[in-house]
Every structure is written in structure tokens, then in C-alpha cells.
Amino acid sequence: MQITSPSFKENAREALDDEQLQRAMRHVRGNFVGRRQAAIDALPEFEELRDNARAIKDHVLGHLDLYLEAYERKVEEAGGTVHWAETAADARGIVLDICRMNNARTVTKGKSMMTEEIELNDFLEASGIRPVETDLGEYIIQLRGEHPSHITAPAVHLNKDQVESDFRRAHTDLPADRDLSEPVQLLSEARQVLRQKYFEADVGITGANFLVAETGSSIIVTNEGNGDLTQTLPRVHIVIASIEKIVPTLDDAAQIVRVLARSATGQDMTAYTTVSTGPRRANDLDGPQDYHVILLDNGRTSLLGTEFQDMLRCIRCGACMNHCPVYHTIGGHAYGWVYPGPIGAVLTPALIGIDKAGHLPNASTFCGRCEAVCPMRIPLPKMMRHWREREFERGLNPKVARYGLKFWAWFAKRPSIYRFVTYLAMPLIGVMGGPRRRFRFLPFALGWVKYRDLPAPEGRTFLQQWRDRQTLNQDARA
């Protein structure tokens, strides 16, 4: 996947002019927010569960080495195999070895952001193995040669009519005059086309929402049932998960499941929460013969013990982007890599470098909604600020921004001059705003005023008003 984060500004501009995208993004604003709120209002213990979910993950991160070892022992006890991968390339190599050992030609896939992160599909294709995405959203974007624009709803940037024309283009063996005007017809067609693929596949690959140290189990939380078919029907099941997916016990998983579904889709539980432990047993009549887990680091350990460690609590629910005004406006692709929205603004610089992803933590109004809704209480705005600091320290910001900040800092550190200058300047700028008392043009801020006006200051400065208020309060008390 080509990284386009460095051209975030151009990407965003294109997104604003993209009518199809703007139409599709309205569904995000309209649906996710209300559904989540309704589910949370119906559960008085939600905040307490959030606190506990955070505590569980913090505990895991402080004991990660020990839980990983305990988990590995249990997987092996249950007849599974654990592989460790430091990098994306290592993980791809392990998948390929397993596929080759099984003479695999087709691989079905459940929805997995980890396989996006390691760009598994391109790699498999280049190695002569056909990857088939089975989640409806992932299937649609695979037909289009695109990448997910959302971590739980990968095709959220598309409208129904676009999906219809993709299906007509791809499913040429079906009657051309069939009716596909209703979403449910599109769903049925995907169901029918993919059903066969599950049976043809030699290997099924899924991600994991949790890895349980107590039992050596992997857990997937889904709605469509495609992940279950992917891991049940082929001969081999491969789970790819990053190391921070560990939870100590089944009880701990049950706690986090309660905040996950509500935050993601507003459901109390998703349709399928599936706990898998090892390969088929003696008394099983179905299920995979081989069960492999690939534990992937890919940059996680470099966040441990730093100011970005809290990010490793993330359970990939998508609530932060569902509530982000920037994401609502530009969609996911503009962010230029795997993770969009607030989680991307923090994670992308960590995983591909702040030099490439510097725009992302800057594309925030710091409205704080992401942190307010994050079930794991990850301080996303604070971490974006850390990235802005690092970017500034390394001199990566444009000159105008650097000098502007220095200029402002010089005044801010000299309160009497600051007060005097603003006292003189505010009425003047107020007048310059004209009769509408707004600026439609500002030197050095053309991009900002292009999409909105800046209100001209009205009357007195903040410090003047503050002083008056203090005096008033004192009078009131006296």
C-alpha cells in the first residue's frame, strides 16, 4: 500500500470535493453516534466497565512478557503452534511458509487490520496465492482495489450505487438484468458468491480481538459470521495478532467485550463472539486440522515505556473516528495509511515515522471528543500534542509556523508588553473586520479562511474582561 500521509493536505482537499464521499460520510455522522449513545444509556455500569477495561490492559502492558509466555504454553498444550514475528516481513514469511507447506492456492480472510498493516494481500498474490476477503465491506473494497477507510466499517466511504456497479462488473456469470437496487440484494449476492470460496480455500486467516493467556484461546468479535466460516472450513487456521491483544483471563475478555461492541456499533453484543482453542480434537467432526498463531510486534515494543504506551490499550473499536469532526469531513483515505482518524493520528507517526505522518496529529481541533468516547480512556489529544512537540523539536514544521510560534512566544513571555499591544490592536482589528465583523482573507492563513471566516474581535480583550470580572466578584463578596 502506497503511503500518502505526506500529502495529507492535498488528500483532504480532494476529499472535500468528492461528492460521492461526502454523501457516504453523512451515514457515519447520522448512525454511529446515536447508536452508541443509546447502548450506553441502557447500561448504568458502562463507566465502571471502562475503568476496569483500562485497568486490565494497563496490568497486561506491565506484565506483557509473562502473559505472552503463559499464552504460548497454553496454545501449545492445546495442539496449536505459536510463531513470533518482529516485523511485517517476518509475519509475511511465516504465512507463506505455512501456505506452501499445505500447498495452498486460495486463502480466505476474515476482517483483520493486522493483515492490512503487513500488506498481506499484495504479498500473497505476488507469491501466486489468491487471497479472498470475506467480510462484506472488505470484499467490496478488494473488488475495487482499495484499502479500508475505517477500521470496523471498511467500505464506509462508498454508496450503494457504487457497490452495485462493482458487483455487476465482477460477477459476470450472473444474469445481467438482475435487480440489485436494494442493499439486501447486494448482501445476498455477496453471500452466494462467497459461500463457495469458504469451501475452496486451503487456509483461513483471521485476526483476533483478544488472546487469552488463561486458556490459549483467540477470540474474534464479528457480526456477519464470515470470520467463523473462514476459521472453521479450511484445513488450516492462521491467527495474526499483535502482541498487545493479550488479556489474562476469560473474565477479563468478558469485561472488555462489554465496552467493545457498544462503542463500535451500539450493540450489547455482536452476533458472534467466538473463542477458538487449538485445532480439531478427537471428538470433533469439523474445524481446522492445524491452528497457528502469529504474534506480531511490528513496532509495539518501541511504544512500551514511552509517553505513547497508552495507545497499546486500543481495542480497535472505531469510536474515536466515528465521533471525529475531521474524519467526518474527509473520510479515512485522506490519512494516507492503514489507520485513519484520531487513532491514526497517534499510531501512524509511531509506526511509519513522524517525518512522513507529521500532518496527521496536526489535523485536529483538539475538541476532545475522541478521548471522551474512547472506551479504553486513551488520551488521544495529549498524544497528538506529544507528536506535535516531537515534530517541532526535529524542525519538521514549515517555517511560517515555526517563526509564528516564536514571535507569539516572545510576547507571551512578556505580559506587560503583550497586554499593551493587544489593548491597542484589538479595537483596530475589530474595525478592520468591516461591517460584517468577519475576515475572509488573512495573510499566512489562506488555507484556514478558504473554508470559513474568522470572526473579528468584539470589544475588549480577554485579559481586560477577566480583570473586570475579578473586581465584580470581589465586590459581590464584600
Place this chain on the structure above:
Amino acid sequence: MSGRDAILSRIRNAVNASDDEDDPRRVAVSARLDFPPRGVIPARGQLGHDGRIELFSKMAEKAAATVDHAASAADVPALVSAYLRKRNLGARLRMGSDRRLRAIPWVDERTLQVMIGPTEGSDEVTVSHALGAIAETGTLALASGRDNPTTLNLLSEHHIVVVDAADIAGDMETVLDSLREGYGKGHMPRTLNFITGPSRSGDIEQTLLLGAHGPRALHVIVVGGKGG
């Protein structure tokens, strides 16, 4: 150095681990694994026997499942027949060899044809017996094995699940405890399916549609009823 050692040693450096056998970190980890602490249990499901059955039915229906109640196992075949007739479905059922399913007098309904074993996808209606259920969320718990092969939960159009009223717990944690009892602490069936309603997708314009890749309909029959 292997990938495993490299990853573990980076973690150990970051968390200031020590090799000491009685390192408090080790003690904390084995304590948690041996005695899983109970988390926050929502009050919603903490009800008496009848209340749990009622809440389970309500929540399952909220998740778009349908629910029937049978006073005893002997009433199940008639309810299944009625379900099939109402939806114009064939009278063929596929199920595993669960002894509770076998104890149901299917022959009472002359037309019903029962086949035993996992499905390869051509069965319209499958029947499973749940090991338990969760009132809090209207969720069924099903374990893999000869008794209830996993494919029966996934590949049919209509999935009918029988559950004993006595096995409807208030919360997931109670079900997990009974699994620990049944399979031994630290052991699990190969697949444990928690199922809440039929399969669905919201991937097209965020409209929730039923019948994605799994069953289009989920029908639950609670056996034993209230006061039992």
C-alpha cells in the same frame, strides 16, 4: 537471537523486569491466572430464575432472534414443526448427537426427518443444543464437538437452538465458570460460539441487514419454563 527472544527482551527492558523467581510481577501474573478476579457485573442480569428467562427472551428478540417456550422436551417437535410450516420450510432437520437432542421425541411429528452429523452447507435448517445462555445480552453459548458440530451454527439458513431454562445465567462470567467446571480450569472446547441473533452486516450505507454469511434466522426454544 530468535524473534521470540528479541520481542520478549525488548518488553523486559521496557517494563524493568527481573529474573527473580519471586519477582512480584510473576506472583501477580500467576495469581491472576489461577484465580481470575470477577470484574464489574452489570445489575441487569442479576435476577431470579423467572426474571432471567424473561430478560433472555427480551434481549434475544432485540437482537432479531425469535423465541419459543416449551414446558418440556416432549413439546419441542411440535414447536419446530410449527416454525417450519409458518415459513414454508422443508421438514428436514440436521443436528449433532447431543443426548438432550436425541431424547426429544422427534418421531411424534410424523413429517419431521432428522439427519445426524455436521453440515456441508446444503441443509436449510439445523438444530443445536446450547450449553448455556446469557440473560444480560440474549446470548447463546454453544460448544463444538460431535454433540453439536460448529458447522451447524454457521451454514444453514435457519438455525434452531434448544436451551434448558435452568442453564440461562445472568451474565457471561457465570457461563465461563461452568465451562471451567466442565472442561477443567484452563481448558476449553475447540470452539465456543457466543451467538446473539442471526448474522448481519452494516457494511452498505450503515444500514443493518440480516442474513450475511451465517444463518438468516435464529430461533431459540427454551425448555423447562418458569418456576422450574
